[in-house]
Amino acid sequence: MRQTPSQTVGPYFAYGLTPEQYLYDFKSLVGNEMVSPLDHDRAITIVGKVFDGQGVVISDAMIEIWQNDGQNQLFGRFGTGTDAESRFIFHTIKPASVNGQAPYLSVIIFMRGQQIHSYTRIYFSDETDLNTKDAVLSLVPEDRRDTLIAKNKGNIYEFNIYMQGENETVFFDI
Amino acid sequence: MSQIIYNSFDREVHPAYLTPEYKSTIYRAPQKPLVLLKQSLSELTGPVFGDFNVGPLDHDLTKNTVKNGEPIGERIIVHGKVMNENGYPVPNTLIEIWQANSAGRYVHKVDQHEAPLDPNFLGAGRCMTDSDGNYKFYTIKPGAYPWGNHYNAWRPNHIHFSLFGANITNRLVTQMYFPGDPLLDYDPVFLSVPPKGRELLICKFDLGATEPSFALGYRFDFVLRGYKQTPFETL
Ligand SMILES: [Fe+2]
Numbered sequence: 001m002r003q004t005p006s007q008t009v010g011p012y013f014a015y016g017l018t019p020e021q022y023l024y025d026f027k028s029l030v031g032n033e034m035v036s037p038l039d040h041d042r043a044i045t046i047v048g049k050v051f052d053g054q055g056v057v058i059s060d061a062m063i064e065i066w067q068n069d070g071q072n073q074l075f076g077r078f079g080t081g082t083d084a085e086s087r088f089i090f091h092t093i094k095p096a097s098v099n100g101q102a103p104y105l106s107v108i109i110f111m112r113g114q115q116i117h118s119y120t121r122i123y124f125s126d127e128t129d130l131n132t133k134d135a136v137l138s139l140v141p142e143d144r145r146d147t148l149i150a151k152n153k154g155n156i157y158e159f160n161i162y163m164q165g166e167n168e169t170v171f172f173d174i
Numbered sequence: 175m176s177q178i179i180y181n182s183f184d185r186e187v188h189p190a191y192l193t194p195e196y197k198s199t200i201y202r203a204p205q206k207p208l209v210l211l212k213q214s215l216s217e218l219t220g221p222v223f224g225d226f227n228v229g230p231l232d233h234d235l236t237k238n239t240v241k242n243g244e245p246i247g248e249r250i251i252v253h254g255k256v257m258n259e260n261g262y263p264v265p266n267t268l269i270e271i272w273q274a275n276s277a278g279r280y281v282h283k284v285d286q287h288e289a290p291l292d293p294n295f296l297g298a299g300r301c302m303t304d305s306d307g308n309y310k311f312y313t314i315k316p317g318a319y320p321w322g323n324h325y326n327a328w329r330p331n332h333i334h335f336s337l338f339g340a341n342i343t344n345r346l347v348t349q350m351y352f353p354g355d356p357l358l359d360y361d362p363v364f365l366s367v368p369p370k371g372r373e374l375l376i377c378k379f380d381l382g383a384t385e386p387s388f389a390l391g392y393r394f395d396f397v398l399r400g401y402k403q404t405p406f407e408t409l
Contacts, residue, residue, distance in 0.1 A: 005371040007349040016272025016298040053201035075221035113198025115189035173208035
């Protein structure tokens with residue numbers, strides 16, 4: 001049997017996939033509050049933008065985050081069309097290191113103009129030791145590794161996604 | 175001992191990232207080679223949804239957002255089975271759909287097409303597959319709509335689908351088309367699928383699923399990425 005081909009999420013996903021975020025009268029199954037920040041002393045915020053090949057911020061992308069460190073399995077989804085600066089924002093906790101790997105979040109990116117979603121990962125700038133030894137990061141050409149590392153100010157991590165260009169984010173074939 | 179490795183995307187049926195006839199791909203398609211990743215815990219798992227997430231009318235778009243009557247248009251049933259490449263059903267997995275109304279208009283705020291909105295039709299729904307991987311939606315047949323890709327560009331009738339499957343390698347977002355639609359021959363989104371894959375995106379009329387004096391039935395099956403078992407790597 002052959003795989004069902006992928007097609008773009010298109011520009012109109014919001015009322016189906018992220019309805020409450022976009023203020024449609026339909027319940028969202030999932031949002032960007034993967035944990036309630038007030039309930040977790042390890043809560044972190046992930047914030048970023050998605051840029052196209054002309055350096056323009058993309059305001060109709062949908063980002064999903066999945067994390068599983070064996071203890072916490074968390075999933076979030078957010079569209080870039082409701083924030084004034086077209087950012088995505090997630091509230092979660094930093095995953096633990098598994099088997100000595102650097103901790104990371106799995107990211108899935110969907111947008112109009114993308115016929116198959118892209119996979120990337122978010123690593124953390126304050127995990128220098130583990131990042132340096134990490135097997136996956138070592139697979140990535142050294143001059144591109146930085147595109148996978150979110151930079152933190154306190155517990156806020158900034159992670160921008162570049163679809164093309166000199167700083168194109170590393171996307172994975174998983 | 176063995177371990178499971180999920181197959182990659184089958185590039186013989188999936189569209190390429192860059193298909194310039196679909197103009198938005200030009201500045202949004204990744205250009206650098208993908209980095210092949212050894213699947214680990216995060217790739218071999220994914221979010222789990224349960225029936226508790228889904229409301230009792232979520233699978234029935236003809237009822238789930240009515241305000242003062244019934245939605246206008248041709249009632250249809252879309253049903254089928256979710257499987258993986260190994261031929262096994264994918265049970266208890268979430269399917270989400272969204273679509274235009276019968277006039278070809280999306281509720282979405284950026285849809286500027288001058289066709290009427292239907293106060294009784296949002297166009298969003300979801301359900302879980304049953305223990306055999308089967309799903310079923312009731313909805314209204316979506317209309318064709320114009321878009322700005324090129325002069326006189328029209329999207330064929332289609333329903334957008336989002337599926338999760340066994341783990342995040344299984345994630346699939348796609349569009350289902352209808353048999354005999356003349357617009358398919360002109361649609362760069364559909365035509366970006368290699369010829370081998372195109373018929374996999376067209377549902378089949380299903381008289382058996384058609385409900386007498388009520389709604390036409392269409393069948394659409396999904397095949398998600400399967401897996402291979404390989405001997406365990408010893409380090
Ligand atoms: Fe559409």
